[in-house]
Amino acid sequence: MINLETPKKFRPLIEQTKQVAEHVYRPISRRYDRDEHERPKELDMLAALIDGMEEGGETGGAGAAGVKRTASANGDTGNRNGSNMSTALSIIELSAGDVGLLLAMPRQGLGNSAIASVADDEQSARFAGRWAAMAITEPEAGSDSAAIRTTAVLDGDHYVLNGEKIYVTSGERADLVVVWATLDKSAGRAAIKSFVVERSNPGMILERVEHKLGIRASDTAAFRLENCRVPKEDLLGTPDIDTKRGFGGVMQTFDNTRPLVAAMAVGVAQACLEETRRLFGEAGVEIDYENPGRDAAVAEFIAMEADYEAARLLTLEATWMADNSKPNSLHASYAKAKAGRACVDIALGCVKLCGALGYGEELLLEKWARDAKILDIFEGTQQIQLLIIARQLLKKTSAELK
Amino acid sequence: MNPTSLGLRAVRRLASNDALDRLGVRERVEKIVYRSTRDGFKAANGAGRTFVAASRLGKPARQRTAGSELFDLTPSEDQQMLQESFRDFAAARLRPAALDADAKAMAPEELLKELAELGLTMIGVPEELGGVMTERSAVATVLTAEALAHGDMGLAVAALAPGGVATALSLWGDADHQSTYLPALVGDDVPAAAIALLEPRALFDPFDLKTTAKRQGDDYVLDGIKAMVPRAAQAELLLVAARMDNGQNALFIAEDGILARPTPAMGVRAAATGEIMLEGLRVPATALLGDGDPAVYAECVRRARLAWCALSVGTAQAVLDYVIPYVNDRKAFGEPISHRQAVAFAVADIAVELEGMRLITLRAAARADAGKSFAREVALARHLCSEKGTRIGSEGVQLLGGHGYVKEHPVERWYRDLRATGVMEGGLLA
Numbered sequence: 150m151i152n153l154e155t156p157k158k159f160r161p162l163i164e165q166t167k168q169v170a171e172h173v174y175r176p177i178s179r180r181y182d183r184d185e186h187e188r189p190k191e192l193d194m195l196a197a198l199i200d201g202m203e204e205g206g207e208t209g210g211a212g213a214a215g216v217k218r219t220a221s222a223n224g225d226t227g228n229r230n231g232s233n234m235s236t237a238l239s240i241i242e243l244s245a246g247d248v249g250l251l252l253a254m255p256r257q258g259l260g261n262s263a264i265a266s267v268a269d270d271e272q273s274a275r276f277a278g279r280w281a282a283m284a285i286t287e288p289e290a291g292s293d294s295a296a297i298r299t300t301a302v303l304d305g306d307h308y309v310l311n312g313e314k315i316y317v318t319s320g321e322r323a324d325l326v327v328v329w330a331t332l333d334k335s336a337g338r339a340a341i342k343s344f345v346v347e348r349s350n351p352g353m354i355l356e357r358v359e360h361k362l363g364i365r366a367s368d369t370a371a372f373r374l375e376n377c378r379v380p381k382e383d384l385l386g387t388p389d390i391d392t393k394r395g396f397g398g399v400m401q402t403f404d405n406t407r408p409l410v411a412a413m414a415v416g417v418a419q420a421c422l423e424e425t426r427r428l429f430g431e432a433g434v435e436i437d438y439e440n441p442g443r444d445a446a447v448a449e450f451i452a453m454e455a456d457y458e459a460a461r462l463l464t465l466e467a468t469w470m471a472d473n474s475k476p477n478s479l480h481a482s483y484a485k486a487k488a489g490r491a492c493v494d495i496a497l498g499c500v501k502l503c504g505a506l507g508y509g510e511e512l513l514l515e516k517w518a519r520d521a522k523i524l525d526i527f528e529g530t531q532q533i534q535l536l537i538i539a540r541q542l543l544k545k546t547s548a549e550l551k
Numbered sequence: 552m553n554p555t556s557l558g559l560r561a562v563r564r565l566a567s568n569d570a571l572d573r574l575g576v577r578e579r580v581e582k583i584v585y586r587s588t589r590d591g592f593k594a595a596n597g598a599g600r601t602f603v604a605a606s607r608l609g610k611p612a613r614q615r616t617a618g619s620e621l622f623d624l625t626p627s628e629d630q631q632m633l634q635e636s637f638r639d640f641a642a643a644r645l646r647p648a649a650l651d652a653d654a655k656a657m658a659p660e661e662l663l664k665e666l667a668e669l670g671l672t673m674i675g676v677p678e679e680l681g682g683v684m685t686e687r688s689a690v691a692t693v694l695t696a697e698a699l700a701h702g703d704m705g706l707a708v709a710a711l712a713p714g715g716v717a718t719a720l721s722l723w724g725d726a727d728h729q730s731t732y733l734p735a736l737v738g739d740d741v742p743a744a745a746i747a748l749l750e751p752r753a754l755f756d757p758f759d760l761k762t763t764a765k766r767q768g769d770d771y772v773l774d775g776i777k778a779m780v781p782r783a784a785q786a787e788l789l790l791v792a793a794r795m796d797n798g799q800n801a802l803f804i805a806e807d808g809i810l811a812r813p814t815p816a817m818g819v820r821a822a823a824t825g826e827i828m829l830e831g832l833r834v835p836a837t838a839l840l841g842d843g844d845p846a847v848y849a850e851c852v853r854r855a856r857l858a859w860c861a862l863s864v865g866t867a868q869a870v871l872d873y874v875i876p877y878v879n880d881r882k883a884f885g886e887p888i889s890h891r892q893a894v895a896f897a898v899a900d901i902a903v904e905l906e907g908m909r910l911i912t913l914r915a916a917a918r919a920d921a922g923k924s925f926a927r928e929v930a931l932a933r934h935l936c937s938e939k940g941t942r943i944g945s946e947g948v949q950l951l952g953g954h955g956y957v958k959e960h961p962v963e964r965w966y967r968d969l970r971a972t973g974v975m976e977g978g979l980l981a
Binding site for chain 1: 617618619620621622623624625626627630690754756758849852853871875878879887889890892895896898899900902903904906907908910911913914916917918921923926927928929930931932934935938
């Protein structure tokens with residue numbers, strides 16, 4: 150039966166994450182935005198708490214990890230609301246707290262998602278409890294991840310990695326970095342594999358930590374890989390170059406994480422709208438949905454809220470499909486495209502509506518407007534999402550529709 | 552047949568209508584007929600039908616609320632059946648008839664009859680009153696409206712309007728209302744019926760009606776003008792929105808003495824929209840729906856907006872389905888124009904916004920069926936469907952370029968139709 154309300158069973162989880170957002174993230178939001186590159190120590194305790202909760206199975210995934218596609222274990226074919234949805238719901242609330250701090254959460258990195266999605270049981274056990282960042286982007290390969298130049302050459306029991314990686318979220322603070330490299334440049338996408346590299350590996354040299362527009366609580370690192378030797382068993386997935394499967398393994402991570410980044414965007418938009426509603430209230434303006442009348446500001450607010458609502462529902466739809474084992478690549482991109490652009494428009498719109506209060510650093514609206522922009526860029530830019538969507542709808546290959 | 556002769560025949564029928572004498576308003580009506588003819592208003596209800604209850608109900612029947620604990624986007628079996636049969640009908644019968652109906656600003660009677668035979672007016676009616684569903688039906692109506700509007704929005708509006716009245720009577724009518732009007736509305740010969748809510752002025756606000764309903768003895772006297780009423784000139788039964796003496800808005804059942812004039816619009820022309828003139832129209836006190844509860848009126852406004860959202864989703868889907876093969880087939884500079892990002896991204900944008908429109912509309916409808924508040928959700932849906940729907944209509948024409956501007960392709964009609972959402976109030980209900 151059609152129902153688009155948040156499932157009752159996830160309410161305790163949402164309540165918990167709201168508490169974290171309000172009492173852990175918000176009080177330190179401004180500080181770690183100002184003191185960029187300072188490690189938010191407050192998160193270590195929180196991360197330990199979440200680890201404990203996950204072990205007890207209480208969270209349904211409070212962070213960015215554990216998005217492996219799980220078919221219904223008990224074999225029932227009915228409607229399921231599972232971990233993809235609960236993870237997105239908690240990410241929405243945490244991002245409404247502070248998306249920079251969410252991204253800086255120990256052991257909740259994108260690398261952890263990759264490991265959870267493609268690692269075999271032995272690897273999963275070996276990397277359990279460790280914080281893994283993800284290194285894909287290179288100076289000459291951004292959205293075009295098939296063009297990466299970092300090489301991996303088998304030498305005895307090790308792969309030897311050489312190349313340059315940038316925009317590695319949590320690269321400085323993580324324990325592990327999942328590095329994408331090619332086994333054979335001439336073999337294209339199929340030869341691209343991911344390798345789990347110890348952060349302490351002397352062959353992986355930290356070049357710099359970036360200074361950014363937003364999400365400043367989260368460190369963004371650049372590495373140089375110089376004859377970086379990685380044990381053979383730390384390659385994720387199969388070493389075979391199967392041109393038919395192409396990106397298979399590594400891209401699977403993205404089908405699962407795109408809705409989660411959309412959830413971050415929904416969370417930031419939610420924070421902006423709630424704060425603006427509060428400031429409207431202080432200014433004596435109530436949002437009358439039935440009858441916005443001729444109040445331009447109220448009409449603009451409702452317009453933004455409508456985009457927020459569409460983004461939120463598209464995100465939940467994509468996770469619902471994943472939970473029910475329906476192919477959701479198209480809908481994951483719908484969610485990411487809509488949420489990414491809505492989030493930026495809403496954040497900037499709210500700054501405008503709130504005037505000096507929106508633009509100043511006393512409140513957090515201006516920070517959220519800076520944070521928001523990355524959400525329309527990383528894990529596939531707006532344009533990449535539109536390409537993915539257009540190719541599917543128009544049935545075009547990447548050679549035809551470039 | 553020209554419209555004047557049609558009007559005259561209607562007046563003749565009206566003149567011989569016993570109901571006029573029965574209600575003792577003949578003189579009043581004659582005066583109105585005389586005055587309004589000057590402005591092009593004619594008596595509606597060409598069929599001269601009177602609604603009489605064959606048997607009386609003891610108490611009103613209602614559909615049950617129905618909700619679910621889990622997030623779910625799968626329609627029920629009944630809903631899927633409705634969706635599929637109306638989708639098929641829309642493709643086979645509505646789409647081919649759309650161009651002509653748009654030009655003539657008139658829906659072919661036989662099409663409306665066929666749709667009535669499919670049970671279109673029964674969706675919102677409780678089973679014990681001749682309906683088909685025991686549970687609340689906003690989602691079912693939304694899915695149906697979407698399916699029909701994929702064929703043609705104007706024809707969909709013409710066909711759905713009587714069902715809106717049936718739904719309203721099912722939701723808010725008392726036992727007498729239900730036993731008097733519902734048998735005809737779910738019968739073989741469905742009367743032209745609609746909800747007359749919108750008024751012809753800029754910045755119209757449905758909560759600030761200028762149409763008044765003044766209490767005089769045992770009657771209410773309605774005064775005002777209603778705009779964009781589907782099939783107004785044929786109207787046999789209307790729910791008229793008016794402001795009462797206490798300042799509250801309410802709905803009144805009007806069946807006799809309805810004066811109408813066709814006012815074709817930019818789009819949804821097959822719905823044969825028209826103005827209704829209420830000049831001292833006298834209705835009995837029992838014509839008041841829902842005891843004049845302002846909450847009933849507010850819910851009517853919301854459900855009507857919901858229906859227009861659903862229509863925009865169907866028509867926007869038609870745009871998407873039409874432009875995809877077009878941009879793949881159309882060649883420029885030696886290759887399909889779909890190989891250009893500017894074109895491909897426009898298609899992707901339509902798909903993204905359309906899916907958002909669909910979900911936001913379904914959420915509001917599902918909340919209505921579950922008996923939850925849905926004022927906010929409808930407001931958000933209406934905004935999104937109005938703005939993105941209109942944008943999609945515009946992009947549809949743009950993607951076809953000059954070809955989109957001529958009537959050889961349906962996109963120019965969809966451009967006109969999609970502007971209706973955000974303008975229209977009332978008319979029909981979900």
